[in-house]
Amino acid sequence: MQIVSISSLKGGVGKSSVVLGLASAALEAQVPTLVVDLDPHGDASTALGVRAAPGQDVGSVLRRPRKGAMASVATVSPWTRHPITPEVRGTRHHAGWQPWGSPTARGPVLDVAPGSAASSHLDHATYRAKDLKRLETALHGLDRYELVLIDCPPTLSALTRMAWAASHMVLSVAEPSLFSVAGTRRTMTALAQFENSRIWAVPDAGVIVNRFRDGSDEQQHRVRELQDLFGQLVVDPVLPDAPAVQQAQGAAWPVHRWPGTAAEDVSRRFSTVLQGMMH
Template sequence: MQIVSVSSLKGGVGKSSVTLGLASAALQEGVPTLVVDLDPHADATTGLGVRARHGHDVGEVLARPRRGALEKVLMASSWAVQEGRDSKALDVAPGSARSSRFDRSDYRDKDLGRLERALAGTAGYELVLVDCPPTLSALTRTAWAASDKVLSVAEPSLFSVAGTKRTMTAIAQFEQSRTWAVPAAGVVVNKVRHSSAEHRHRLDELAELFGPLLVDPVLPDLPVWQQAQGAAWPIHRWPGGEARDLAGRYTALLRGLLGRSA
């Protein structure tokens, strides 16, 4: 089971959208996947067509992080249900505002193991995607502590490039811990418009800054993705050429994460 945190220290770059795109690709590829929504805004939960029952969400699990506790709150995504998929095809640990109690700057090192403990014993999934809040807080670090890889989401803009540098620096500092370390990290660029000279310039800047850590392919800024998300529908099932192009890019990203050939 590979655990991947999807992170950004700047809001609005499409972090939850990338999580949903990878989840769509996983469903299409038949990769049993769990999405853990740590973001108190719970956008990934909404996008996957899930409504958490009271007291059955990630925030409640983190409050009492016993081994395997996450299993008790898991729900099948509407994407999997609509396709008649078996259990664990694409499940969700729903997010809620209750997670915000852990989204603070002060924390004890031992608290960072909460998600890792809650995930322990969870079986049947090949991939776990953790949608993190857009902050460098205890909640984000809790996700990193449980992860095999952190995928930092950037967009080709000045402020996002700066935010990505902060994210990667924070990951590097986190890796110096003897207790917690992230084995791998990468940067995926979202909302790209190749017709924009500014975007092309920022792509070159990101490539210079992060070199082999920059993940290929980049993800274009297409209205069709907003339409699919608004309908809580996987991009791999949305009609049209733009949707097919975007779906293919997410499939390529997923295969890269899993070390699979095209």
């Protein structure tokens, strides 16, 4: 099971959008996936069509974590039932296309451990060392999933550190802008400091560029700046600023099943990123 935290210490960079795009790619590839929504705002849960029932959310599990307890709140996303339109099938499911995940008896697996304000009690700067084990404990033994995507809050809180402690990889989301580059530096510096303070380090990290506009000289400059700062940690390909992404999210629909050439392009990019994460 690969556990990946999607993180940023700057809000508004499309962190949850990246989580959703990767979840869509995993669904398309038939990779059994759990999305853990650690953000108290619960935006990823909303877009995945899941609303937390009282006491059935991530925050409630983390109050008294037990091994594998996250399974008790995992809810099937309606995304698994959304049809693939003939237009999408004709353009993306070409002859010879095969999913590369492990098929399961119950069909495509995309579950959500929904977020809510109940996790706010851990969204603060102070924490005890044992708090960092809460999420790792709750995810222990969930072998039904090949991938766990964690949507972190946009703060350096106990929740964020808890996610990093449980993860095999941390992806920092950056927009190609001055302030976002600075925010990415803060995120990666905080991650390095966090690794130095623990017995074991996060095995892998990367920077994923989101909302890129190809015709912008300023954005191209910022992408080069990120590449100069982080080298091979910058994920290829970058993710475009495509209205199709917002349209699909507004409809609570996987972008891989959204019609149009723009959706096809961004879907292909998310799938490429996912394959790089899983191999």
